Amino acid sequence: MSRKPYVRAVRRTWWLRQPRYVVYMIRELTSLFIGLYSAWLVIGLVRLGQGRTAWEAFLAATSSPPAVLFQLVCLAFAAYHSITWFAVTPKAMPLRIKDEPLSGKIIVGGHYAAWAFVSLLVLIAAGV
């Protein structure tokens, strides 16, 4: 009896074949915008180091329409990163209290609370 196993090729567009995979790709894409925004912040830091005039030029640059548009896109992706990151944390770090698994909702809720707390702290530090 002749065996001739047939191997099906995996297409480069495999991730387009199911909604689940498209959502995964969007989730991974958030890291591109986090990276780009980090670079923007570092540019700001460098400008800060160059003195008042340079810093104020950076503030003007970050307020320009193209920069605002870019940052709004970054904001959307960053928020999606936060939401998806918090959602999976209970899976990566299941906590147990006295032999009972801690509800995932508490772990996720705790992260949202931390998110709100940190955001508030930063806003206050920035002068709101």
Place this chain on the structure above:
Amino acid sequence: MARSNKPVLWLPFAAGGLVAALIMPVLILITGLLVPLGVLDLPYERMAAVAHNPIGKLILFGILALPAWHAAHRLRMTAHDLGLGSGLGVKATCYGSAVLVIVAAAAALLAV
């Protein structure tokens, strides 16, 4: 098969993911919306004071370096998912960019 050294890349990736998740949105809100709208000033003196402070430097470095590393590692893995392979070129581009950002941040913080 042997134990991988991936943890060296992965732990900072995980830390960066958490830092990015907690702090990036509000930072983008500030520089991308509140400053352009005039709600916030971010005066030079105040910002320079934070950057001069050693603890400020440490915090700023963490906020800049960890998310940058997170992005680099994740983009490297995504490049592989997209069929771009996992060769030296991909790794150099991804981690190299992160190193650039991280070194620039460190240099800027040390110089301020």
Place this chain on the structure above:
Amino acid sequence: MSDTITLEVLRYHPETDSEPHFQSYIVPYHEDWVVLDGLNHIKDHLDGTLTYRWSCHMAVCGSCGMMINGEPKLSCHAFLRDYRNGVVRIEPLDHFPIERDLVIVMDSFMEKLSSVKPYLIVEQEKSLSEGEYLQTPALLNVVKQYTQCINCLLCYAACPQCGLNKDFIGPAALALAHRYNLDSRDGGKDQRADVVASDEGIWECTFVGACSDVCPKHVDPAAAIQQTKISASLDWFRNLLPRGGRA
């Protein structure tokens, strides 16, 4: 509503075919039939040459995994009534070579499974007279969900990394390794680490999560792998310390 439904089945006979091709069959539609019932009807009444694996018909043996309209499912666990509107496309599980018709070659999985040492490795062997290795119900609950795997391979079919890298140890094997690593009676985490914590092990995973989505027994292999990443990372740094950080 018609009382028949069309099944489009991927056929492949290595002795005659150079590549697989679809063949359509019209089978009776019954409200309580599953896809497997449709396949059995084909084999019994329409085409005896159709080859496929099945056994329990109740989602506990793990034999009948297939791609049904592009989604990895147990054919005994997929009701025809959910596919009323249209054709039911049935193919062998993704990411495995096709042996014949809907039968895949699963040798690679068998090797991967045994490579993670899926059995209790006790640190200190006890003699029979010393009695059993005791475990409280609470300690059992820690591992319970990871013991439920029926080796159906739906997770391997769903996982994109399994498609992109044939050497990836894969969700089920890694979930089972985690089951033993977590077991209070086990002391074999170190011995499993050469495979589990290798590049082809947990580090190939990018937490797509599709494996856990499709698992019919809710094992959640994705969770098992992420937990192992944290544990393996901490072990990696601990091993840098003298005596591995142990007293």
